[in-house]
Amino acid sequence: MAEINTGGGGHKKGGKKRSKKASTRVDLTPMVDLGFLLITFFMLATTMIKPQTMEINLPRNDKIDKKDETKVKMSKAITIILAKNNKVFYYFGETDPKTHVNPEIVTTNFSKEGIRKMLLDRNKDVVSRIKELRKFKEKTRMTDEEFRKEATPIRSDKDAPVVMITATDEAKYDNLVNILDEMQICNVSKYAIVDLSSHHKDLIKPYDK
Amino acid sequence: MPKVKIARKSTLVDMTAMCDVAFLLLTFFMLTSNFTAKEPVKVETPTSISEIKIPETNIETILIDKQGKLFLGIDGQTHRINLLKSMGEAFKITFTPAELKRYSLRATTGVPMNQMKAFLNLSNEQIDNPSAQHGIPSDTTVTSEFRQWVYYAKKENDKIVIAIKGDKETPFPVIKTVMKTLQDLKQVRFNLITGLKEVPKDI
Numbered sequence: 001m002a003e004i005n006t007g008g009g010g011h012k013k014g015g016k017k018r019s020k021k022a023s024t025r026v027d028l029t030p031m032v033d034l035g036f037l038l039i040t041f042f043m044l045a046t047t048m049i050k051p052q053t054m055e056i057n058l059p060r061n062d063k064i065d066k067k068d069e070t071k072v073k074m075s076k077a078i079t080i081i082l083a084k085n086n087k088v089f090y091y092f093g094e095t096d097p098k099t100h101v102n103p104e105i106v107t108t109n110f111s112k113e114g115i116r117k118m119l120l121d122r123n124k125d126v127v128s129r130i131k132e133l134r135k136f137k138e139k140t141r142m143t144d145e146e147f148r149k150e151a152t153p154i155r156s157d158k159d160a161p162v163v164m165i166t167a168t169d170e171a172k173y174d175n176l177v178n179i180l181d182e183m184q185i186c187n188v189s190k191y192a193i194v195d196l197s198s199h200h201k202d203l204i205k206p207y208d209k
Numbered sequence: 210m211p212k213v214k215i216a217r218k219s220t221l222v223d224m225t226a227m228c229d230v231a232f233l234l235l236t237f238f239m240l241t242s243n244f245t246a247k248e249p250v251k252v253e254t255p256t257s258i259s260e261i262k263i264p265e266t267n268i269e270t271i272l273i274d275k276q277g278k279l280f281l282g283i284d285g286q287t288h289r290i291n292l293l294k295s296m297g298e299a300f301k302i303t304f305t306p307a308e309l310k311r312y313s314l315r316a317t318t319g320v321p322m323n324q325m326k327a328f329l330n331l332s333n334e335q336i337d338n339p340s341a342q343h344g345i346p347s348d349t350t351v352t353s354e355f356r357q358w359v360y361y362a363k364k365e366n367d368k369i370v371i372a373i374k375g376d377k378e379t380p381f382p383v384i385k386t387v388m389k390t391l392q393d394l395k396q397v398r399f400n401l402i403t404g405l406k407e408v409p410k411d412i
Contacts, residue, residue: 168381
């Protein structure tokens, strides 16, 4: 479809020979085709968004001190056990296999009304303070970094709950990520992933069908 | 009434502008995007509200598929070559330069060391078949192959950051083994790669 300008060379005047004025226009359709083809290729072959990540810090094996473990305030302790079919069990306080005083086990799930409600309720002091801080941030144009600096001591308040996360072998990776996510949502900064003890197994046995 | 003559207009459209747009977009895509690394298995990551982005360099990806098969890969072709070399030394296998090159072209690999040589000599079609890779054997013992891989990856590149990319359906014991191994190697800071989820509004 390259356009050729045929005008101009039509009538002769005075017998003078005039060279034909060739159009300098070039048809760009194939070039557009090529451009879009390459765009399509790049769109399909590449990723635009970098994947998100969640940072995890496990305690170092050699640094775990037996004394530290018992320092956890038992009144503030929550133990969460992840089980099959996205079920979640939790109990408050401590449990000692020797005394046979078993805590009340509550069965729940990952919904908004489930584990999140419990965590928010248990952590309401910290949550409300963070909320205030967030409002303050919006008003005063605090930078994200300053906000983080302010929020850290609030989250690690000494009265904030301490959450132990453990999972049965039937749990899925999704469950673990979900519960860690809930920790972030509910501003719980003191949590640890611990091993499932045989005592835990006994505790949840009647509920885990 | 005189006849209204419709002037015959050319149907030609000037393509210059469209061409400009196309190439502008092309330039944009070429500059902003990075190529998706080919992964041996398809993994559907869980979602989280976390917005931390993963670094692009010095990264070690541990890929875990639905069945719990482990794959491992580090970035940088020279790093990969050195990693396989040191793994070969540990397992008393010598790889030819061609095999090392072939390994370095793959972003993530999950093959037991005793099958590695055979794997690297597969034909181009077979090597991309997901069933060609059986996953890196792992357990919590000191001699586990997975542990060796992580150990030599760290030795090869000291600044390496570990990122775990697991499938939603991965059974928890596999994750536990991986985390235990990392903990044993004193690599207690690592990342879990997740998809994006909306932050709940009311909190």
